[in-house]
Amino acid sequence: MTTPHSLTSALAHHIRQTIVEADGWIGFDGFMDLALYTPGQGYYAHGSTKFGVLPYAVQDGVRAAGSDFVTSPEITPLFGWTLAHQVAQALQVTGTQDIWEFGAGSGALALQILQALQAQGAPLPRYTIVDISGSLRARQQTTLAAYAEQVRWVDALPDDLQGVVLGNEVLDAMPVKLLTRIQGAWYERGVVLAAPDPDGTPSFAWADRPTELRPPLAIEGPQDYLTEIHPQGESFVRTLGHTLSRGAVFLIDYGFPEAEYYHPQRHMGTVMCHRAHQVDDDPLARVGQKDITAHVNFTGVALAGTEAGLGVLGYCNQGRFLMNCGLLSHMEAADLPTRVMAQKLIMEHEMGELFKVIGFYKGEPWQALGFETGDKTHTL
Numbered sequence: 001m002t003t004p005h006s007l008t009s010a011l012a013h014h015i016r017q018t019i020v021e022a023d024g025w026i027g028f029d030g031f032m033d034l035a036l037y038t039p040g041q042g043y044y045a046h047g048s049t050k051f052g053v054l055p056y057a058v059q060d061g062v063r064a065a066g067s068d069f070v071t072s073p074e075i076t077p078l079f080g081w082t083l084a085h086q087v088a089q090a091l092q093v094t095g096t097q098d099i100w101e102f103g104a105g106s107g108a109l110a111l112q113i114l115q116a117l118q119a120q121g122a123p124l125p126r127y128t129i130v131d132i133s134g135s136l137r138a139r140q141q142t143t144l145a146a147y148a149e150q151v152r153w154v155d156a157l158p159d160d161l162q163g164v165v166l167g168n169e170v171l172d173a174m175p176v177k178l179l180t181r182i183q184g185a186w187y188e189r190g191v192v193l194a195a196p197d198p199d200g201t202p203s204f205a206w207a208d209r210p211t212e213l214r215p216p217l218a219i220e221g222p223q224d225y226l227t228e229i230h231p232q233g234e235s236f237v238r239t240l241g242h243t244l245s246r247g248a249v250f251l252i253d254y255g256f257p258e259a260e261y262y263h264p265q266r267h268m269g270t271v272m273c274h275r276a277h278q279v280d281d282d283p284l285a286r287v288g289q290k291d292i293t294a295h296v297n298f299t300g301v302a303l304a305g306t307e308a309g310l311g312v313l314g315y316c317n318q319g320r321f322l323m324n325c326g327l328l329s330h331m332e333a334a335d336l337p338t339r340v341m342a343q344k345l346i347m348e349h350e351m352g353e354l355f356k357v358i359g360f361y362k363g364e365p366w367q368a369l370g371f372e373t374g375d376k377t378h379t380l
């Protein structure tokens with residue numbers, strides 16, 4: 001499904017109004033939030049396809065717009081079936097019975113985990129989804145129709161959370177602040193109005209302001225630099241830490257430890273946009289028509305969790321984690337096309353190395369299956 005121009009234009013007018021009301025400048029985090037999550041108009045709030053393997057779909061013999069990017073559970077069900085081994089162990093060790101998934105996308109991962117636990121003879125009594133996108137909730141309800149009795153959707157966390165928390169590619173979708181160092185001085189990079197398009201649609205430009213925000217300490221060298229900080233993602237992890245009284249957390253995403261994230265060579269930052277399986281670096285153009293993301297600073301995630309009373313169960317790359325959880329035996333039992341897709345999850349040049357998994361415990365530490373070998377917590 002395409003995004004009609006009228007929707008893009010309505011979103012651009014809404015962002016324009018917000019900028020005007022903020023005296024002409026908003027931080028990039030505010031812009032990213034509006035572009036992705038404005039109800040009914042933001043990228044995650046309207047009905048476009050978003051996730052999938054192909055950039056086009058065929059409807060009634062005609063080629064139509066398809067998805068923008070692919071995530072692990074969309075590549076192969078073996079992702080969720082394998083992760084389910086870790087989830088089953090965490091439920092058993094922590095004596096909990098609930099899964100809480102944040103940012104469930106099309107519902108594919110939830111379906112795979114529910115199927116796998118049922119196949120293991122341990123069907124789950126309750127699976128709770130928290131997603132800020134209303135249009136995706138409708139899609140998740142369709143995907144999970146066979147499990148309607150177990151699955152529920154909530155808008156907010158309870159005061160006391162117990163269970164296993166999952167989030168695949170949710171941290172990278174959370175708004176980030178941009179910081180830039182120019183000739184030794186730090187500025188916050190934000191968004192202002194530019195000359196409108198010929199048809200009157202508002203357009204946007206970058207503008208830097210002096211800032212009191214603390215720049216990342218890990219950046220070495222004097223060169224000009226653009227990067228992100230992640231107050232929203234880290235606050236999300238802190239909230240999890242404060243509310244989880246019993247259970248575990250597993251967050252999967254692309255990113256690095258701080259020393260790699262703020263490496264001198266990464267001086268252009270990591271903000272990226274995805275549309276029709278093409279990547280670009282201009283989040284100010286075609287608002288609402290593309291996903292906007294930033295890589296995750298896993299050191300920041302680990303610090304936020306430990307500040308809020310969690311302990312790190314382990315941290316490693318996705319390839320290692322999935323192999324520790326038994327992906328290879330699932331692959332042996334699968335047909336060739338499935339094996340080919342599953343390879344993408346673990347190959348270093350695909351998703352095996354860039355994607356990482358971090359696990360947290362509350363209370364007493366235990367040895368999690370996924371981190372049995374290749375744990376790199378010491379690099380955080």
Ligand SMILES: C[S@@+](CC[C@H](N)C(=O)[O-])C[C@H]1O[C@@H](n2cnc3c(N)ncnc32)[C@H](O)[C@@H]1O
Pocket residue numbers: 044051071072073074102103104105106109130131132133136167168169170173174236
């Ligand atoms: C990149 S998609 C990943 C979807 C899915 N997990 C997958 O792997 O296919 C990001 C998801 O996170 C959701 N999201 C973003 N911020 C969120 C938040 N603060 N709480 C819950 N969901 C959020 C979006 O609506 C979307 O479903």
